[in-house]
Amino acid sequence: MRTEFFKLLKEEMHKDESVFFIVADMGLGLVEPIQRDFPERFLNIGISEQNMIGVAAGLCSVGFHPFCYTISNFITERCFEQIRNDICLHKYPVTIIGTSTGFDNGLLGPTHQVIDDIGCMKILPELSIYSPTSLTSTRMVFTEIMKSRRPAYVRIGKSSCDIKPLEDGLNHMVVRNSGSDILVITHGTVLENCVKAANLCDKFSIYCMNKIKPLDKEQLRGLCERFSRIIVIEDHMVTSGLYNSLCQCLVEMRSPGTTLYSIGTPEIYEDVVGDKDYFADRYGYSPEKIARFISRL
Amino acid sequence: MKPRNLESNQPSLEEAAEVRRRMLTLLHESQASHVGTCLSVVEILLAVYKNVDLEKIRNRTDDRVRVVVSKGHSAAALYTVLNHFGLLRDEELETYHQNNSRLGGHVTSTVPGVEHSTGALGHGLPVAVGIGIGLRNKKAGSRVYVIVGDGELHEGSNWEAIHSAAHLKLGNLCLLVDYNKLSGIGKTNDCCNLEPLKSKLESFGFETFEVNGHNQDEIYATIRKTIVSERPVAIICHTIKGKGVSFIENNNVWHYRPLNKEDYEKAMLEIRAGK
Numbered sequence: 053m054r055t056e057f058f059k060l061l062k063e064e065m066h067k068d069e070s071v072f073f074i075v076a077d078m079g080l081g082l083v084e085p086i087q088r089d090f091p092e093r094f095l096n097i098g099i100s101e102q103n104m105i106g107v108a109a110g111l112c113s114v115g116f117h118p119f120c121y122t123i124s125n126f127i128t129e130r131c132f133e134q135i136r137n138d139i140c141l142h143k144y145p146v147t148i149i150g151t152s153t154g155f156d157n158g159l160l161g162p163t164h165q166v167i168d169d170i171g172c173m174k175i176l177p178e179l180s181i182y183s184p185t186s187l188t189s190t191r192m193v194f195t196e197i198m199k200s201r202r203p204a205y206v207r208i209g210k211s212s213c214d215i216k217p218l219e220d221g222l223n224h225m226v227v228r229n230s231g232s233d234i235l236v237i238t239h240g241t242v243l244e245n246c247v248k249a250a251n252l253c254d255k256f257s258i259y260c261m262n263k264i265k266p267l268d269k270e271q272l273r274g275l276c277e278r279f280s281r282i283i284v285i286e287d288h289m290v291t292s293g294l295y296n297s298l299c300q301c302l303v304e305m306r307s308p309g310t311t312l313y314s315i316g317t318p319e320i321y322e323d324v325v326g327d328k329d330y331f332a333d334r335y336g337y338s339p340e341k342i343a344r345f346i347s348r349l
Numbered sequence: 350m351k352p353r354n355l356e357s358n359q360p361s362l363e364e365a366a367e368v369r370r371r372m373l374t375l376l377h378e379s380q381a382s383h384v385g386t387c388l389s390v391v392e393i394l395l396a397v398y399k400n401v402d403l404e405k406i407r408n409r410t411d412d413r414v415r416v417v418v419s420k421g422h423s424a425a426a427l428y429t430v431l432n433h434f435g436l437l438r439d440e441e442l443e444t445y446h447q448n449n450s451r452l453g454g455h456v457t458s459t460v461p462g463v464e465h466s467t468g469a470l471g472h473g474l475p476v477a478v479g480i481g482i483g484l485r486n487k488k489a490g491s492r493v494y495v496i497v498g499d500g501e502l503h504e505g506s507n508w509e510a511i512h513s514a515a516h517l518k519l520g521n522l523c524l525l526v527d528y529n530k531l532s533g534i535g536k537t538n539d540c541c542n543l544e545p546l547k548s549k550l551e552s553f554g555f556e557t558f559e560v561n562g563h564n565q566d567e568i569y570a571t572i573r574k575t576i577v578s579e580r581p582v583a584i585i586c587h588t589i590k591g592k593g594v595s596f597i598e599n600n601n602v603w604h605y606r607p608l609n610k611e612d613y614e615k616a617m618l619e620i621r622a623g624k
Contacts, residue, residue, distance in 0.1 A: 072486075092486060103475045103509035110479020113464065114487060115411060118479075134506075137469055138476055142458060 053190045053208050054082055054151055060194045061119060062086050065093060068198075072111050076104045076122040078151070083121070101131040108146045109138035117145050117201065123157070124150030124166040124207055128173050135203075140178045145201040153183070153209035153240055154287025155331040162321045165331075166207075171292025173205045174265050181265040183207040183239035183294075185226075187214045189262040192222045196263075207264075209241035209287075217260070223271060227258035234346060235279035237261050239294055242287050245332055248339035253347045256283075264294050267301055276302065276310040281349060283313040285337050287328070290316035315345065361565040364433075365391050369593050369620050372429040377613035379425075379446035381454055385591040385603040387426040389529040389562070390496065393586050394418075394430040396568035397494050397525065400576075403434055406462055412489040415464045415480045419473020420498035420527060421455035428452055428460065436462035471504025473497060474524065478510045481522040481581075492521045492576065500532025503541050508553075511581075515554025520578040524555070527562065529590035531601050546585055555583040562586030594619050 062085055065071045072093045073086055087094045093116075097104045101122060108118035120127060127150045128135070139146045150169060157164035173181055180202055184190040190208070197204050217224035226243070227250050234256040238246050246258050259275065275282070284295035295314035302310055315336045322331075332338040336345060368391050376384050397416055405413035418427050428445060431437040437460065444450035451459050455468030464480075467473050477495035484491055497507065514522050528546070530537055538544060550557040556578055560567045568586060575582040590604075591597030594616040608616065 072483075095482070097513060098509075100509035100513070102471075102506040103478070103513055106472060106475020106506065106510065107479035107482065107513065109465070110476040110481070110493075111483045113415060113476070113480050114483025114489070116483055116486075133469055134472065134475070137466065138472055141466055 053184055053187060053211050056187050056190045057149065057194060057206070057208060058082050058086065060191065062089065064198060065090050068117070069093075070115060070117045072116040072118045074104050074108060074118055074120045076101050076120070076126065078122040101126050102134050105131045105134035105146070106138050109134070109142060109144050112142070112144035112146060117147070119147045119149060121149045121151070123152045123164070124169045125164070128169045128205065132172060135173070135179070136176055139203050140176045143178050144203060146203055147197050148205045150205065150207055151209070153207050154242070155326070155328040156210045156241070158327050158331050159325045161325055162323070165322060167288050167317045168292060169207060170264060170288050170294065171296070174292075174297065178203050179265070180204045180263065181207065182262060183264050184262050185213065185215075185239060185241070185243035185260040187212065188216060189222065189260060193262060196222060207240060211241040211244060213241070213244050215243070215247060222262050223260060223268065225257060225259050229254060229257045232256055233280045234349060235259055235275060235282045236285055236342070236346075237282060237294070237298070238285045239264060240287060241328075242285055242337055245337055245339050245342060246285055249342035249346070252339060253343035256346050261294060264297065267297060269301060269305060272298070272301055273305055273307070276305070276307045280309055281311050281313070283315060283346065285315045285342060287332070287337070288316055289319050290314040291319045315342065361392075361395070365395060365565060366593070366620050368395065368429050368433055370617060371432070372425050373608065373613060373616055373620070375429060375442065375445050376425050377608040377610075380607040381425060381446040382605045382607055383422040383425065383454065384606070384608060385531070385597055385601065386420065386498065386527075386529070387423050388592045388594065388597065389588040389590045390420070390423045390426050390527045391430070391592070392563050392565040393496055393525050393527055393568060393588070394426060395433075396565050396572060397496070398430060398434050399569055400572045403436060407436060411487070412491050414491045415477070415484075415493040417465050417467070417473040417477045417480070417493065417495040418456045419467050419470070419477075419495055420501055421467030421469075424452070424454055424456045427456055427463070431460075431462045470498070470501040471506040474507045475510040477522060477524075478514045478519060481514065481519040482517065484521055485519070492523055494523045494525065496525045496527060498532075499526060499528045499530065499537045499543060502526065502543055503532070511550070511553050511555070514581040518579060519581045522581040523572065523575065524581065524583045525568075526583065526585045527588055528585050529588040531590040531599065531604070533604060534601065550583045550585075554580055556580045557583045557585065559585045559587065562588035563592055
């Protein structure tokens, strides 16, 4: 998905001279074509995320549309106040691209396990949050960002999932089981496990919430009318991720007929390391455990 | 709305005294804090705004000079100076620090003439570096000025930005340090020594000058002579926190304490007398 995103970015930079790309010393093997083709609009600012976001805000003052890139936790949490004050407060169209989401880098230790970034970012007014699930949705996210020109955070994990949507729109169904009232809502790279689970247990449909904020309440209302049991599956703390947002949304929508379940990570920092499959199994979102959870509902 | 400074060839000392009087009235009537830091930055602001095309700022043209006031708590000083140069109307200035006003105690970009909202320290310089990169990229030929406090230089983000500006040889960036030697609750350099500040900035790659921060003409001349530069410029302005009012000068209780009627009247008398 990252390769696809940067391919689109490079194409856009050919068309749109306002697009500027800044990295904080990240992107080996990904960003070089842009660096080569656009030396005037590419900047490796060094390992200085606070500075990167401030610089991006300054570029907006001169009419640029900056894209900033590094690992998700560095680009959200290290420079939270810069995103709040210099971007969101000014409504500047900076696109923050964070890679290595969830447990993509789980073996590198708890500082590199990105399981609280959505919670950190979703409290900021003006900021849209995207978590693409597939190559197709990555393209849709990119198109929307270029059209909206708003502050945006794109949580883009390591995946090349190419599942096709079954309907129009950025948020969409990818697996449909018309005989079931169970819906899995997921985002980011966890989609792959959900799809594998559907091969083990065909009792549910899968909906990709590629845009996490703002939530489309009408869309959710429609889903609640069609599905009485919704399971949110994500590689994020359940206390502050998409499940948490849906809890609020469903209460505000007065949707008593819907039971909401969550599968995600607890609100702790890990004292052990492991790869993404290890943590998916540990927290119940491996294909097998998703299938087992749903088959027991 | 005509800028006051263009109506006469007002000597700079008298001009600064007039700004201080208006600003103290504003601070007293609104019972706002940050009196000391506002008094220290007056000549720096006057000198900077005399070096810009005010019409371009008023009309927000793409090629306007940008002024970023990073020490956002000097809002009363900035707003008084913007009013002095005709960029902010009298009626709006008088709403400073009142309910439902756009003019709060920290610099806010919704106020006419203001480039960037500040208040959390250490933000203005990275933003100014981005502006400098953008202006150079667009060949706008204009400069970006950023005014920081000395206590603010304890924020690490500034040094990230200083690194970048020097590395990129950002000759259109002019950093002015309001070096009044006091931070929030004590002496800046007792807390964490900035010295040797000039050689630090030089070693990072800035063309660096030290001036009397209350000599408007000296600041102005230093800005003029560095307008075309191959490297970013830093002007360390040695100032006195609370400048112009003897009992406020170098006394940090005036970082937070608002001016009561008695102190306000005493302060105004001192400034009228030109002490």
